[in-house]
Amino acid sequence: MKTIYILRHAKSSWEFPFLSDEERPLIDKGIKRTRRISKYLTEKKIRIDLILSSHAVRAYDTAKIVAAALDYPIGKIQISKTIYHSNEENLIDQFYEISDEIKSVMLVGHNPALTGFVNRYLDQKIDWLPTSGLVSISFDTEKWANLYQAKYHPDFIITPSNLKKKD
Numbered sequence: 660m661k662t663i664y665i666l667r668h669a670k671s672s673w674e675f676p677f678l679s680d681e682e683r684p685l686i687d688k689g690i691k692r693t694r695r696i697s698k699y700l701t702e703k704k705i706r707i708d709l710i711l712s713s714h715a716v717r718a719y720d721t722a723k724i725v726a727a728a729l730d731y732p733i734g735k736i737q738i739s740k741t742i743y744h745s746n747e748e749n750l751i752d753q754f755y756e757i758s759d760e761i762k763s764v765m766l767v768g769h770n771p772a773l774t775g776f777v778n779r780y781l782d783q784k785i786d787w788l789p790t791s792g793l794v795s796i797s798f799d800t801e802k803w804a805n806l807y808q809a810k811y812h813p814d815f816i817i818t819p820s821n822l823k824k825k826d
Contacts, residue, residue: 661798661806662814663754664707664765666725667773669693670790671717681715681743692791692819693721697728699793699817705763707731711753712767713742721791722767742768747775757803781813792818 669689675682685693700707707729712722722736739753750772757764766773770788777794778784788794795814798806 660762661800661803661809662763663796663798664705664763665773665777665788665794665796666696666721666765666767667770667788667790667792668713668715668718668721668767669724683715683717685717685720689717689721689790690724693724694728695819695822696791696793696817697725699822700725701728705729705795707763707765708761709757709764710736710767711739711742711764712736713769714738714740715743715769718742718767718769722765725765725767742766742772745769745772747772747779750776751806754803754806759802761803777813777816780811781816785816789818789820792816 669685669692671683671689672686710722710726710731712719719738723733726733726736742753745768753766754764774785774788777788780796794816796811797814798809798811800806800809
């Protein structure tokens, strides 16, 4: 069994017009929402074997928040420039090079690619994966190279607002 956790980056700032899109930082609200998601993961005792993140500041900083909560070494977060400019068709390519010893991967990235990707596996499609939104999908395979052919099932969709309602 392989599990992919798809996490959209936290809410980021538009206050710095001199920064490129890739350099936009997180805002406090985004940090708080991502901590809420991280708390959910720790309460459910979810372990992540590998975190892949877009190189954009807002995605990498989101990945660091989750990594810290899960005791995942921040230095082992793998950065991929491909995720930033990706689409749902080629996001899955991120997984083919992963060692089959790895059971669970978290991909931290951006819309619209993430929404398109998760909708391939959801019975009830979503309009838009919100910032700090998380989707878990499990695949019935022992090899990452077999994801396309593997049977799958969505495990959960969690958003910060869903969790706030449960608090």
